Structure formats: structure tokens, C-alpha cells
Amino acid sequence: MDYRLPLAQLAHNVATHPDKAYLHQPKNRQWTTLSWGEVDQQARRIASALKAQGFVEGDRIAIFAKNSAEWFITDFAIMMAGMISVPIYATAGADTIRHILNHSEAKAIFIGKLDSLDAGKEAIPESLLRIAYPYPTLPCQVQWEEWLQQYPPLEEVHNPDADDTVTLVYTSGSTGVPKGVVLSYRNVASSSYCSSILTPHQPNDCTMSYLPLAHITERCVVxxxxxxxxxEIYFVESLDTFIDDVKHARPTLFISVPRLWTKFQAQVLAQLPQKKLQRLLKIPLLNSLVKRKIRKALGLDQTRVFGSGSAPISVxxxxxxxxxxxxxxxxxxxxxxxxLSCGNNPFSLDRLGTIGVPQQCVEMKLSEEGEVLIRGDAVFREYYRNPEATAEAFVDGWFRTGDRGAIREDGSWEIVGRVKEQFKTGKGKYVAxxxxxxxxxxxxxxxxxxxMGSGRKQPLAVIVLNAQLQDYSPDTEAALQRTLDEVNAELESHQRLDHLIVSEEAWDIENGLLTPTLKLKRDQLEKRYGHLLSQKLDKPVVWENRIGN
Incomplete structure (x- = not known):
């Protein structure tokens, strides 16, 4: 299938509706709106500036920043100049930043809003050209606004072939050193186009861009x-202003990740306990009022399409x-x-707990071992400067995803874990x-x-409770015991958990227990709680900070 490539599609939009609002950026609680024409002109100026530095087609240019209008514009500018973007997570540690810059041989780096400047300060060499977005950030040789004023718009933008490289995206490193994934214009065009046709869009549709743009989902699905x-796209000024910014935007499409969906849920239940909520939802007329009030409190009263990805979410x-x-x-x-390769779109209640069906730009199948294999226009061709990993990743032209899957009778797919996440108990049985x-x-x-539980007689689970319940209480212990009993009743004997351990700390990116995309770092979690695997615990449900007391 032929796809109009991103730069051609951008040009089409600019020609069709140059004055239509596109990007909405908050700064110091004031909103600035850029039209399609203004975004195009700024991107052309930044592209012109990049070429004026002597950079040539194929050079790698890094972006190290939280989401902003400037991030989008930079991405388009790098394409216009024929160069290759290298996004870096704004939460990346010094070692990761250093590895990506060295491995990609980046020639310059755009730096924007960051929650902490320490890692960048340590890892980014002074010899690398730094361009600062117009926000408080690291010291840079060049300011964004200076380039916009100094350089004219690039007249002739790069006209890439579909198989040219558009970006190097480094994996989030949940299982080791990040690998550079080489993505072509065809790859991202097919995925983005197919994402755009999943749901019929309406004239006033808008969404938020707040999940990391260094992650491929935010890049291609948003x-x-x-x-x-x-x-239209609305950005978020900070974590503190998140809900206010969502309420301002009132998005009609909203994508999040499981960690944030459960946080939103905890906020609702803190105001309206589960039993009371379920009772109110059973009362005619009143239930509609309750639903509207909750959605409005979250800023999602206008949302038609909701999505979740990046990690498994509980059914x-x-x-x-x-x-x-x-x-x-x-x-x-x-x-x-x-x-996005597979999704429950259009939404179906019957497919809850599945990832739906494949997009048009890919085909999927299961190997004899139950591993999900995939090929198609959206699938990459190689890992950058890593032929061994590339060869290992493919079998007969199919990419080996490392995910274990299953296909339901209705054709929808389930992901039941990672192939390498299975562990063997002391009984010699495998547990997913x-x-x-x-x-x-x-x-x-x-x-x-x-x-977890490799080598143990039975597996156990370490859990983090919502903030209101983190401290020990007999009621919470009893509720967790009921959950443990109910789950164990549905498991085979070798899968049954002998303990729930309530962690004394939450898991996040900062303490190294989650990836930048909020996936579990299982190896780090097992190191963190490994001492409990061999310890004799008195009760089925225990609080970490009470063990041994």
C-alpha cells in the first residue's frame, strides 16, 4: 500500500487549512496557539538553521525534552533538512543519555523542559551543539528564538524515499542497554495513517500530548x-497543572497508560468509596449524573475515544x-x-482483556511456542549498528516480538506475558x-x-497500595486476604501465591523500578525484593516495614 509520507502530508495540511489551529502550548499559565501555517514556517526556519551549521543529510540530531509545541516543530524540521531525529526520554539517566549520544553519533541536541537537569548536565558533552527551547533548561550555545529570527524559511525541503531512515528510536531499556531501532518513513507513515482511520474524527476533535514523545506510541498515535x-493538540505545562490543563483542553480523544488509569481511579475512589459508587450507579437517573460528575472532574466530559497502552492493564x-x-x-x-499494531478499535465490551485485532499495515501469527510474530509495512528493518541483534530478532522475515500471545475465537488477540518473563519454581513448574x-x-x-518466585516452592506477589491505604490496618489486611484467596482459587496448584507483600515504597522511574514508559523493570524489582524470596514469612499478607518486627 502507498502512503503519503509525513512531510507531504504536512504540506497538504498547510495548503488546505494554513490558518486552522494546531498546537496549543501553555507557558506560565498563558496559552499560545500555533496554526498549521505557523508550525510549517517555524519548522522551515529551524531546518534552515540546521543546514547552516554544516550538518548534512543523514546526520543524527537528538531531542532531549518533555513534550511541547517545539518538540513537534523540531521533528518536522529535522525531516525537512533530511536529517535523522534521535529522541531521548526526558527522564533518562546519565548512562542512558551518554550511550544514546555516543551510539547514534549525534551532531547536535535540542534541549527543553526537564524535571531534573542533573543527568543532562553530567552526560551531554560541551562539544555537542545545544539548542535551548524557550523554557528554563540546561545552558546552551543557541536559543530557539534566536534561530527563528536569524534564519529564513527553507524553501526546498527534503523529499525522502519511503525506505529512507526518518528516526532512530532507542528502546526504553527494560532488559538492558537500549537498542537503536531504525525506522523508515514507510514504517511511521503506515502506522500513523492506520491509527488515524481507526475512529472517524470530527471537525472539532482534539487530544493531549503528555506521554513521552521519545516513546513511539506518542510519536505515531498522537x-x-x-x-x-x-x-488540535494541547500540551501540559507540568505535572502539577495536569488536571487543569486537561480541563482546559476538554479532549475528545484521550490516551493514557495503566499506571495513570489506576491513579485516576484511586482519586475517584478516595472521594467516592467503591461500595457507595456502585450503589449510586444502580439508581436510575442518578447514575447518569454520577458518571457525568466523575468525567467532568477528570476533564474527560467531552471524550469519545479512550485508549490505554505501553503495558498490560487489568481487565x-x-x-x-x-x-x-x-x-x-x-x-x-x-x-x-x-x-500501535493491534487494538480494541472500534471499542467492544466483548473484547475486554484483549488487545483487539491487528492494524491494516501489519499481519500477525503465533509461533509453535506461542510467541507473537509480526511483519508488514510498520515493522522496522534493523537495529542500528547491531547486526547480531537484528539477525536474532527475525525468523523467515517475521519479527519475533518476545511476547506470548493467544488468539480468541472471535479473532481478537491476547498478550499473556513475555517469553522471558516466565520463571521456574522450586517444583520445576513454569509460571507466567x-x-x-x-x-x-x-x-x-x-x-x-x-x-516473582524463581526457585521458590510457590510464587509470591509484591504490591503497592494506593496512598490512602499504604499504612497497615486490619481492614486492609482482611481485604487483601480475600483477594488472595479468590485469585488462588482460580489458579493451578503450582501458580498459587503463598504471600502478598505490601511494599513500603511505590515504584517509579526515579527509583529505577519502572522504565520511562512505566513498565515494570522486573530484574530490578527482583533485586530490590530478592531478600524476601528466601525469608520465612509468618502470614499470607504482610507489610514490608513490619517484617521482623
């Missing part, structure tokens, strides 16, 4: 998707939201497949943790969970 379905969480009229379509994809973690998610007080 940024580049808007080229093919030109909707019970999806059902809980569905009872509020919030129908979350779960999606699946990888950096190597240019983002993800399905058990999903079952524990029925308890809405559990925000995070990791099942």
Missing part, C-alpha cells in the same frame, strides 16, 4: 497521526471504567512495529506472572503488582 487526521480496571461510560480501548505495539498480576488487579486498592 504527533504523526495528526498529520493524517488534522486534529477489572477496564470493567470499572466501562461502568462509568469510559470505554478504554487497549492497544499493543512496540518500538520495532512503529507503535502477567495473568496473575491482572487477576490481582481486581482489587482496586492495588496500584502496582509484580509476581
Amino acid at each position: 504527533e504523526l497521526m495528526t498529520l493524517y487526521s488534522p486534529i 477489572e480496571t477496564l470493567r470499572w471504567y466501562a461502568r462509568l461510560g469510559i470505554h478504554i480501548s487497549e492497544g499493543w505495539g512496540m518500538t520495532e512495529t512503529s507503535g 506472572p502477567v495473568p496473575i498480576e491482572s487477576m490481582l488487579g481486581r482489587n482496586h486498592d492495588i496500584e502496582q503488582v509484580c509476581v
